[in-house]
Amino acid sequence: MFSTIRKSLLATTGIAAMGLAFSATSLSAETLDEVMARRGLTQKDLLAAAKTYTPTGKRDEFIVFSSGGQSGQIIVYGVPSMRILKYVSVFTPEPWQGYGFDAESKKILEDAKVDGREIQWGDTHHPAITETNGDLDGEYLFINDKSAPRVGVVSLHDFETQQIVVNPILQSEHGGTFVTPNSEYVIEAAQYPGVLGRGFAPLSEFNEKFRGAVTYWKFNREKGRIEPENSFSIELPPYTQDLSDAGKLVSDGWSFTNSFCAERYVGGIEKGRPPFEAGCSQNDTDYLHIINWKKAAEVANDPAKVKIINDHRVIPLDVSISEGLVYLVAEPKSPHGVDVSPDGNYIVVGGKLDTQASVYSFEKIKAAIDGGKFAGKDSYGLPIIAMEDALHKQVPLGLGPLHNQFDSKQCVVYTSLYVDSQVAKWDYCEGKVLDKISVHYNIGHLVAMEGESEHPAGKYLIALNKLAIDRFNPVGPLHPQNHQLIDISGDKMELLYDMPLPLGEPHYATAISAEKLKPLVRYAYGTNSRTGEKHPDAVRPGSEKIVKDGNKVKVYMTAIRSHFTPEIVEVEEGDEVEFVITNSERAEDETHGFAVSTYNVNLSLEPGKTATAKIKADKPGVFSYYCTEFCSALHLEMEGYLVVKPKGFQEAAAPGAEGQAYTKADYDKQYKTCVDTQAVIDSVVAYIVSTDFQSLPEAAALVEDATDQLKFADEAKAKAEGFAAKEDWQNATLWAGQWWQYQVKAADIGLRAKNLLDEKGVKPKQ
């Protein structure tokens, strides 16, 4: 009744060619004009579509790393297509990635506990990519957690979180992460003042005992890790510190941290006091903190000049004053963004309740400091530079200036205007507005391509709008955010695309040229991806084993499509079972998952990765385990059983009956199918090798993988023939079936390679 696989594969190969022929010659019934009329598109819309639409297989020009806000994740998307490519979990467990579900990543989250509390989320705010000589280099990414003062380190080699450090002294933060021009330090500034070291003092002693601070985390580039032991902090007054930026070029060695609530107001609306929002925004100015971090790093090395809080070096206020490490200058009003220009000389500050942006000159600031010219001191003794001695320009922009990003064009900066729901393009050298564009609605931060570096890339700007309201189909009371892509290549800004954010409320983002990213295709065999090192318990196929030690059972397992080895694991009620699994695939994108039914375990095993699932076999039962990734046509058959025997259970000696018995006829039939299939595979292989397939690395990789599968097929064939020689038709038939399974996988990959070659126009050589 059924076609043989031979006919099938022949048919398939034929139909595949036919399918491609269809695609190449068929025409749409609808013309472009008809489509535009039907969908109500203008010529301007069509232009925007052409500037953003990215056909199958084409790549994006820039990659944006956006904070995921309260999702605790990083969102990765492409520009100009505005397609989200990945959510990378940092502070929040996420099962698809196995993050917080395998033992390796649990260790990172264990290190991320704060004062013993397990925290399963984060409020990610400001991502920063490592820099070399002031330019983004695409190696590592840092991101902070506002809710608990922590910093995560993501490797851009595999887009996985590899470290979380907990700030030893801050109660709360916001102004991180920002990197110095060679990623020497990662800056993390406090937000709501607290008692340093997370101690207690009553609010009545707010002015005396509460403090702010900035932490400089030392980054070890070679190890790709922050070194807490080589990091330090600078104590600051209890102004509510906000964003920061590191100086560059002329201002290298300095950093800038602004603040709001320099009023040091403590609310209490429940007692009839005006709320924080009133008391924290009453004054016309707050303070910009100007910090000499290079000198501070030296001072921090002198044990006499630091106090140690929770094993961490903190430079006290009096030392900062005596050593000349921290200076203040007034900045209007409840500011948010503080952004250093590409040449390092200008510091642009937006005051959320101001109508203008303030441009400070580092040259002037430096002259005031060097000349000892100060307007006075704050209540804590920090010297204050007079605003007029530091300002270059103030430029009226509109209501709610918030954050600034720089263009590749000289002197051009973009500022978000929250209340106006606009972006202003302006010249910070001359101090004039060049253009404005409305956004939808209430923009927070904005991001220009490499717009915080010494060499901004221009071209695109993204408005990170906080409210979507009417922009998208309604999905309930909780709306997506709206990131709007703006073309900044011309004189006038042009809105190109509205992109909903489906999860999390991104705060800030950073964008890098796509070609600077060179992530891994696969891991070296047996890698613990969270350390980057060889996993001590990784095994090669053939060396799988189950080791019991008291009530601990360790399963050294491999996974390849479509089976785990071992498939049956028997333990006793009460045992602690550890599955250490290595994905032995070499094929790109051949990820396997691993779940045990009714247990809180899921692994994501990319090719080469080793990860561990630990469970407590707390109840007797028979628990299926399976691959949670659709890894092949037989992925549902990639299964096994964890048998948890009741204590003292004695199994009958006799093996169970087979559900199905096979005969020599079954074996012969299967054998013939395999031989026929091989002939077809050979013809596909012959076609592929007749082309210059090695000119296409992706096709070469597929061929390599298909070759692997055929090797496995040969091994299964040998087993089948061995059992047949012993007239064990049961095993002979099933191993012949397994031989065919490998052939199907080889055929699958071979067809994919052939399609790819056709698509890319790689034809048989003459």
Add this chain to the structure above:
Amino acid sequence: MFSTIRKSLLATTGIAAMGLAFSATSLSAETLDEVMARRGLTQKDLLAAAKTYTPTGKRDEFIVFSSGGQSGQIIVYGVPSMRILKYVSVFTPEPWQGYGFDAESKKILEDAKVDGREIQWGDTHHPAITETNGDLDGEYLFINDKSAPRVGVVSLHDFETQQIVVNPILQSEHGGTFVTPNSEYVIEAAQYPGVLGRGFAPLSEFNEKFRGAVTYWKFNREKGRIEPENSFSIELPPYTQDLSDAGKLVSDGWSFTNSFCAERYVGGIEKGRPPFEAGCSQNDTDYLHIINWKKAAEVANDPAKVKIINDHRVIPLDVSISEGLVYLVAEPKSPHGVDVSPDGNYIVVGGKLDTQASVYSFEKIKAAIDGGKFAGKDSYGLPIIAMEDALHKQVPLGLGPLHNQFDSKQCVVYTSLYVDSQVAKWDYCEGKVLDKISVHYNIGHLVAMEGESEHPAGKYLIALNKLAIDRFNPVGPLHPQNHQLIDISGDKMELLYDMPLPLGEPHYATAISAEKLKPLVRYAYGTNSRTGEKHPDAVRPGSEKIVKDGNKVKVYMTAIRSHFTPEIVEVEEGDEVEFVITNSERAEDETHGFAVSTYNVNLSLEPGKTATAKIKADKPGVFSYYCTEFCSALHLEMEGYLVVKPKGFQEAAAPGAEGQAYTKADYDKQYKTCVDTQAVIDSVVAYIVSTDFQSLPEAAALVEDATDQLKFADEAKAKAEGFAAKEDWQNATLWAGQWWQYQVKAADIGLRAKNLLDEKGVKPKQ
């Protein structure tokens, strides 16, 4: 030095108009041809761009609900724009939505425990929207968890999970959820066989003691909840059951569940046995289960005919046989999809290892059953219908037919071909292939618009491809999935768009006409969104309170931009603190968050919602709490302090000094600013009311909100004047500042309304 707010608002209003004028008149420097040349776009690409690009503010035609696979979530996206609108958490805690972080949703996850185990993820597979008369009605959505046998219920009124039920008898499942034509029942079928009730038996007794089953969950439409007490299951042989579908029209009352591994093979590669994949796919056929669920529902009501396992009614195999509830028919080979045609008469099955799709006729099946014409019985006594007595057609399609979706065109069906990486369009009445298209790569399921209903909508098809490999910019070894949008309006399928899935591995999806969805804009004041009922602890503004009872402290709080009431909460070390917070906003999209620094708490409070954060004040300290949503220009100032006093701590009687003291001059200055600001707001209001703003519901809602803010401004003004009358300049100045804060919020909303009116061309009336 600083502009007054008056100047600012005037300037803003002026500049806003200018900005819009820019947009309207400016032209792109680049022509369409230049853009196409630069980006390498063909005419066909441009047509696809025009068919998918959705300009700002325009809506999508269809909404897709896709399983999020191992992410444990539902993914919601629009067609044709292919923009992801929302991830809805079902089985996995997710902090942005507060899911698993507030007490209300924690209760759902508590109910979702399996055998006492807390499971913080799920492997979501098959979403199903409620149906009325066989058509999707957009009220509720069901989704299953393959890893632990559970079903979640999501309300499409607010896109929130409202219930999770745990299957009382299954060890593992896959074939859910599928609904009957009026959502009477939600179908959930087993996958890997187990001992019903999740008991233990050794694998040697697989054939005797392991079983499959199908559960029919009773859905109460009025309550929007599954009723476990009115649900039942049917015991099945230990074939590995797979997908299901409910009959419709002529086949209403019946359901169809297929299976693989009818071989009942138990692997054991570690012992030299062939792996599951070989033994489970050796035979040429498996079994399609044909079940009379309407009759079974009646039988289940007879206590003599069911066995009770874990308080759940199970119809045993012998009763199914004697009552004629279950029939088998052979189906080739390791099938996945089983899909009933819109007219209810055809059942299309794809066998993953077959080369053809099999079309069964319900009419023929019914005739065989009614005529008692069977080919035999399986090992468990179930009657088997001969394949030739049930088959309508078998149609060669290619390798790896997997899943089928129906077109609005008569007799047209689409089938995914996994191994071929193609979609076949074919005629299931005549049994001929109409078209094929290549996809990238290895398609699993596919979804056509309302393609499983009695009235498919046609137009679009989406290929849910499992491998992306080279389609997108690389983001490390773990790749996104690739959903490809295909235009099916013409005779030939046309590929329109590649959409990466950034989180989770979607398994299956369902798509509904966007106009059928009518989600809430806001909750009724004080709603517990997880029950849909009024929250008993919701308070109105003015009634906030802190209630202490022993070591339990309950804070009845409200949130409105930009403050919480109360702002200071003082407790003692060791207290259990419960914050019950109601968002008192009426404005759309004005969500507030709530986090307490260094605690594992985040709430998402949409307008009207009440939710609860519980923490244990385990250590003394002063913990800031704040709004985690960027809700206004002063969202950072939406803060408060949880003061956890050490046991026995006695505070000094004297209040702390204010950080900043205000004088009559400060008050007078602030007062004048407010008066000036009001004049500007009046002018904006005058402009808006001169238009027919009420013709635009979104604008009317904004004006309503602005009116609220001005009412609050009046209240703050009255307080300021009251303190001024008592010459308390401190409070007078700060309340005047608060008055101004409300004015800024009113201005923000007013400007947004004005922009919206301008965009929609609503001009002042003549």
